[in-house]
Amino acid sequence: NAGVMQNPRHLVRRRGQEARLRCSPMKGHSHVYWYRQLPEEGLKFMVYLQKENIIDESGMPKERFSAEFPKEGPSILRIQQVVRGDSAAYFCASSPPGRDRASEAFFGQGTRLTVV
Amino acid sequence: AQSVAQPEDQVNVAEGNPLTVKCTYSVSGNPYLFWYVQYPNRGLQFLLKYITGDNLVKGSYGFEAEFNKSQTSFHLKKPSALVSDSALYFCAVRDTHGSSNTGKLIFGQGTTLQVKP
Numbered sequence: 273n274a275g276v277m278q279n280p281r282h283l284v285r286r287r288g289q290e291a292r293l294r295c296s297p298m299k300g301h302s303h304v305y306w307y308r309q310l311p312e313e314g315l316k317f318m319v320y321l322q323k324e325n326i327i328d329e330s331g332m333p334k335e336r337f338s339a340e341f342p343k344e345g346p347s348i349l350r351i352q353q354v355v356r357g358d359s360a361a362y363f364c365a366s367s368p369p370g371r372d373r374a375s376e377a378f379f380g381q382g383t384r385l386t387v388v
Numbered sequence: 389a390q391s392v393a394q395p396e397d398q399v400n401v402a403e404g405n406p407l408t409v410k411c412t413y414s415v416s417g418n419p420y421l422f423w424y425v426q427y428p429n430r431g432l433q434f435l436l437k438y439i440t441g442d443n444l445v446k447g448s449y450g451f452e453a454e455f456n457k458s459q460t461s462f463h464l465k466k467p468s469a470l471v472s473d474s475a476l477y478f479c480a481v482r483d484t485h486g487s488s489n490t491g492k493l494i495f496g497q498g499t500t501l502q503v504k505p
Contacts (some may be wrong), residue, residue: 305491313389313498314495314496314498319492320490320491327490363432367491376434377493379431379432379434380431382431
């Protein structure tokens with residue numbers, strides 16, 4: 273059973289370009305969470321999605337950031353017109369379906385975005 | 389507001405000595421508490437969790453944690469540290485209060501553990 277897969281592992285973008293980060297959850301998992309880790313900081317929640325639905329986007333910046341989790345395919349975190357402050361590690365986590373809050377989340381290896 | 393605090397940025401211990409990484413939390417309702425470890429340029433690996441029951445929880449790699457409700461703490465411990473335990477450790481809480489909670493994790497700032505030979 274493959275773990276949470278994120279790609280790319282490293283992404284370099286010039287200011288103003290778009291960054292697209294992908295996350296495939298563990299098999300059987302239907303809940304996806306995105307977190308951002310800024311340098312020297314802990315992880316901050318960004319968005320929580322289930323298939324075809326955004327459940328909680330309270331941690332997403334108001335502009336330039338969007339996320340989706342289509343019926344087929346991976347979850348995508350999209351950052352438009354990137355700025356240097358977007359440079360960070362972006363982690364995806366997945367958990368099983370249902371409201372079992374006792375279940376731990378499983379994290380991917382992360383995508384390290386560098387904006388130059 | 390929900391929060392997690394890890395008061396120490398770094399903990400240094402000698403190999404073979406016991407280690408403790410501190411964590412305190414503040415939530416409404418019953419806390420679900422987790423510890424994760426992050427090695428350099430890697431993702432987070434689950435170590436252990438407290439949901440209910442025995443206050444002493446045992447996890448991966450010989451780690452354990454003690455839940456203390458009165459002190460709102462969930463300190464991570466290991467009786468004998470290894471050099472390979474050197475990494476960044478995160479405490480996290482998932483609040484289960486109310487129907488609107490979405491299961492997201494609230495993380496502490498992280499504590500770097502340095503184990504010296």
